Amino acid sequence: MQRPxxxxxxxxVARGAYESGVRFATGYPGTPSTEVVESLSTYANVHATxxxxxxxxxxxxxxxxxxxARSIVxxxxxxxxxxxxxxxxxxxxxIRAGFVIVVGDDPSAxxxxxxxxxxxxxxxxxxPFLEPADSQEAKDFVIAAFALSERxxxxxxxxxxxxxxxxxxxxxLGSEIHPHNDQGPFVPDFDKYVLLPRQAVGRHxxxxxxxxxxxxxxxxxxxxxxxxxxxxxxxxxSGVCYSHVREAFPDASVFKLGxxxxxxxxxxxxxxxxxxxxLVVEExxxxxxxxxxxxxxxxxxxxxxxxxxxxTPQRLRSSFDAGAPQPIETGDPSITPRAPRICAxxxxxxxxxxxxxxxxxxxxxxxxxxxxxxxxWNGIDTVLCMGASISMAAGMEKVGRTNGDxxxxxxxxxxxxxxxxxxxxxxDLVYNQGRTTVLILDNATTAMTGLQGHPGNGEGLQGGKxxxxxxxxxxxxxxxxxxxxxxxxxxxxTESTLREAIAYPGPSVVISRAPCLLxxxxxxxxxxxxxxxACTGCxxxxxxxxxxxxxxxxxxxxxADINHDLCVGCGLCVQSCPEGAIAPRLLTDDPxxxxxSLS
Amino acid sequence: MIDxxxxxxxxxxxxxxxxxxxxxAGDVLARIALHSDLDVKKSEVRGLSxxxxxxxxxxxxxRRIESPIGGLDSIDYLLGFETGEALRYLPYxxxxxxxxxxxxxxxxxVDDLAPRHSELFGDTDCIWLDGSDEVANAGCSRNLNVFxxxxxxxxxxxxxxxxxxxxxxxxxxxxxxANLRMFEMGTAAFDDANRRPVKPK
Ligand SMILES: Cc1ncc(C[n+]2csc(CCOP(=O)(O)OP(=O)(O)O)c2C)c(N)n1
Numbered sequence: 173m174q175r176p177x178x179x180x181x182x183x184x185v186a187r188g189a190y191e192s193g194v195r196f197a198t199g200y201p202g203t204p205s206t207e208v209v210e211s212l213s214t215y216a217n218v219h220a221t222x223x224x225x226x227x228x229x230x231x232x233x234x235x236x237x238x239x240x241a242r243s244i245v246x247x248x249x250x251x252x253x254x255x256x257x258x259x260x261x262x263x264x265x266x267i268r269a270g271f272v273i274v275v276g277d278d279p280s281a282x283x284x285x286x287x288x289x290x291x292x293x294x295x296x297x298x299x300p301f302l303e304p305a306d307s308q309e310a311k312d313f314v315i316a317a318f319a320l321s322e323r324x325x326x327x328x329x330x331x332x333x334x335x336x337x338x339x340x341x342x343x344x345l346g347s348e349i350h351p352h353n354d355q356g357p358f359v360p361d362f363d364k365y366v367l368l369p370r371q372a373v374g375r376h377x378x379x380x381x382x383x384x385x386x387x388x389x390x391x392x393x394x395x396x397x398x399x400x401x402x403x404x405x406x407x408x409x410s411g412v413c414y415s416h417v418r419e420a421f422p423d424a425s426v427f428k429l430g431x432x433x434x435x436x437x438x439x440x441x442x443x444x445x446x447x448x449x450x451l452v453v454e455e456x457x458x459x460x461x462x463x464x465x466x467x468x469x470x471x472x473x474x475x476x477x478x479x480x481x482x483x484t485p486q487r488l489r490s491s492f493d494a495g496a497p498q499p500i501e502t503g504d505p506s507i508t509p510r511a512p513r514i515c516a517x518x519x520x521x522x523x524x525x526x527x528x529x530x531x532x533x534x535x536x537x538x539x540x541x542x543x544x545x546x547x548x549w550n551g552i553d554t555v556l557c558m559g560a561s562i563s564m565a566a567g568m569e570k571v572g573r574t575n576g577d578x579x580x581x582x583x584x585x586x587x588x589x590x591x592x593x594x595x596x597x598x599x600d601l602v603y604n605q606g607r608t609t610v611l612i613l614d615n616a617t618t619a620m621t622g623l624q625g626h627p628g629n630g631e632g633l634q635g636g637k638x639x640x641x642x643x644x645x646x647x648x649x650x651x652x653x654x655x656x657x658x659x660x661x662x663x664x665x666t667e668s669t670l671r672e673a674i675a676y677p678g679p680s681v682v683i684s685r686a687p688c689l690l691x692x693x694x695x696x697x698x699x700x701x702x703x704x705x706a707c708t709g710c711x712x713x714x715x716x717x718x719x720x721x722x723x724x725x726x727x728x729x730x731x732a733d734i735n736h737d738l739c740v741g742c743g744l745c746v747q748s749c750p751e752g753a754i755a756p757r758l759l760t761d762d763p764x765x766x767x768x769s770l771s
Numbered sequence: 772m773i774d775x776x777x778x779x780x781x782x783x784x785x786x787x788x789x790x791x792x793x794x795x796a797g798d799v800l801a802r803i804a805l806h807s808d809l810d811v812k813k814s815e816v817r818g819l820s821x822x823x824x825x826x827x828x829x830x831x832x833x834r835r836i837e838s839p840i841g842g843l844d845s846i847d848y849l850l851g852f853e854t855g856e857a858l859r860y861l862p863y864x865x866x867x868x869x870x871x872x873x874x875x876x877x878x879x880x881v882d883d884l885a886p887r888h889s890e891l892f893g894d895t896d897c898i899w900l901d902g903s904d905e906v907a908n909a910g911c912s913r914n915l916n917v918f919x920x921x922x923x924x925x926x927x928x929x930x931x932x933x934x935x936x937x938x939x940x941x942x943x944x945x946x947x948x949a950n951l952r953m954f955e956m957g958t959a960a961f962d963d964a965n966r967r968p969v970k971p972k
Binding site for chain 1: 786788789801802807810811812813814815816822823824825836837838839840841842843844845853856858859860861862863878911912
């Protein structure tokens with residue numbers, strides 16, 4: 173037998189999809205689910221793409237399923253909000269070939285703007301979901317999900333959490349011979365695929381019946397499993413919480429739900445009858461608890477199981493012992509927090525140094541540039557969700573400006589985010605005669621989630637250049653009459669262009685254009701050097717916020733010092749020094765000096 | 772030193788700053804467990820923190836592993852690639868656990884922790900290493916992670932050849948050579964540090 177492999181939950185999902193004969197995989201990047209599609213793109217016979225956003229991804233994957241090919245779509249929890257519209261109606265159309273939706277929730281909001289619990293979507297859209305506890309189950313459950321999808325003519329949600337997505341565990345692979353399970357080309361079915369009002373009501377009736385059948389299946393399937401040990405305590409749980417329960421309560425009987433929704437009511441009642449006391453252990457909301465309670469089973473759970481933040485066996489146990497939720501586990505709070513930093517030499521350093529001088533209200537957006545909200549720039553006043561910078565700024569400006577006043581609101585948005593959901597907001601701005609200035613940060617990639625391609629850089633996921641969106645032409649076509657491109661490494665020019673844009677009596681767009689430094693890990697050809705004798709210790713260079721500019725103590729006072737392991741020679745600190753004490757120096761030897769890379 | 776039968780599970784937490792090769796070090800530990808036919812689960816921080824933020828990774832190995840993550844007061848070994856980060860995650864180390872700490876402070880040049888090290892680590896069984904200096908002197912600044920693994924290898928039962936096998940699976944030929952050298956250096960540094968009294972007071 174082949175030795176098991178170490179796979180992350182995301183990689184295992186991809187493998188499961190491959191073993192299921194998936195032909196089309198798409199999604200939108202976002203931690204913790206990014207690697208599902210990335211990993212699928214490496215398999216032969218799988219057509220894998222990044223979509224422009226989650227709604228588009230969901231719709232194209234459904235289209236592929238209706239056209240007869242098994243399809244999978246993956247996104248992070250907040251992505252499912254973007255895709256909620258097609259989600260609810262895909263429940264009505266049903267599928268032809270299997271259709272699986274992977275969603276990654278992020279308890280503790282490790283890399284997210286909220287801590288939402290996406291299980292509610294399954295109930296709201298009347299869809300079954302499966303929840304694996306580890307990588308092996310992630311692979312196996314995807315295979316089960318495709319079978320379930322085709323058997324009941326329904327999209328099936330695989331609900332993951334960060335801990336399952338990113339933990340690596342042993343996985344025994346299945347057969348590589350992918351079954352020929354294509355359903356043949358699309359066959360029209362008016363009453364099913366054309367959701368007009370009359371059709372919708374007809375489908376709703378079918379969906380309610382499907383719900384009953386799925387509940388009966390839940391009572392049948394071995395995805396759900398009772399484990400009897402000591403019967404004084406019975407714990408109902410699912411997903412990664414199962415493994416925490418096994419450590420925190422090794423002797424307890426456990427009902428492990430692989431298909432938590434719809435609930436296996438009969439078996440659950442039987443389980444409850446056999447144990448003295450029933451606990452429900454789940455992260456985030458009391459989703460299972462309310463479902464189980466609604467089925468008439470007396471349970472105890474969120475009274476003491478924390479709702480906020482990730483669980484661990486220790487936190488679970490201490491909450492149980494205390495009879496009250498214990499705080500989220502973090503390191504020693506007395507150690508100064510170490511926030512993530514903008515890379516040395518990134519264009520965003522120059523941009524935020526300029527923005528912080530302009531005294532504007534800044535509506536920010538989501539990406540690496542969100543880090544501009546931290547000191548020394550404190551350059552962002554709002555961050556909500558992808559695409560919201562332009563629309564929120566437009567709203568602020570509408571009520572904040574009395575006639576004739578200068579616009580004082582700036583929207584800052586990355587190129588990826590602009591294409592994801594900023595474009596409709598820009599149209600709205602023009603249509604509704606707003607005057608906001610929009611700063612698009614074009615670094616030619618989706619940097620924060622790991623350098624994925626997008627329509628703005630025209631890099632296809634499985635290789636190959638595709639068409640590139642021309643941002644200037646796009647803005648002009650929308651009706652923006654003032655569009656300028658700036659070089660963010662020239663802070664004076666950037667500042668005067670931004671000031672002009674803000675003064676312009678109409679909506680304006682400034683595009684800051686410089687490729688992300690991580691795209692080409694090039695060794696620098698020059699680096700900054702401080703003339704310690706000329707440095708007065710004024711600290712202006714620190715206002716650029718570059719991690720390569722450090723303080724060097726000299727008895728009582730300090731001077732600036734450049735960390736040459738980090739400096740890429742961008743020259744921003746050079747421009748910031750009022751004394752001319754920092755100068756660029758060419759590097760002639762050791763081209764290997766610096767390698768930019770994420771850990 | 773853990774017993775060679777692995778009757779009890781071992782949990783390891785690596786803490787440091789994004790860019791120090793923490794996740795790769797975790798990969799090596801997970802692989803060596805896998806090669807030794809042990810059950811293993813590895814958890815880590817992904818996403819934003821990796822940009823020079825606080826980063827950790829946990830590896831749990833043994834006969835059978837349930838949870839991929841340990842909470843406060845549960846970890847057997849803490850490998851601190853940066854002193855401040857080691858201190859931050861010290862509450863995860865269980866009573867009687869061991870910390871291996873690299874003497875390095877990133878971004879703390881003003882408020883220096885160094886004079887208070889031994890005080891801050893209290894009664895923890897703590898082995899101090901000058902990893903950053905040693906790898907820099909050897910011209911291998913990027914291989915601190917392997918140096919720390921070399922030191923830590925002295926506390927695990929896996930044989931030398933098992934480590935070599937796993938290390939040789941990583942990187943190109945040139946970095947493999949550097950890795951092996953830094954691993955040996957870490958091993959020697961551990962033996963050195965261990966011969967000295969554990970807590971410099
Ligand atoms: C709806 C939604 N999908 C995905 C994400 C994950 N995400 C955060 S930032 C980002 C993209 C950022 O790209 P870009 O705007 O180009 O900025 P950059 O990171 O390159 O600076 C993504 C996909 C999210 N937060 N919300």
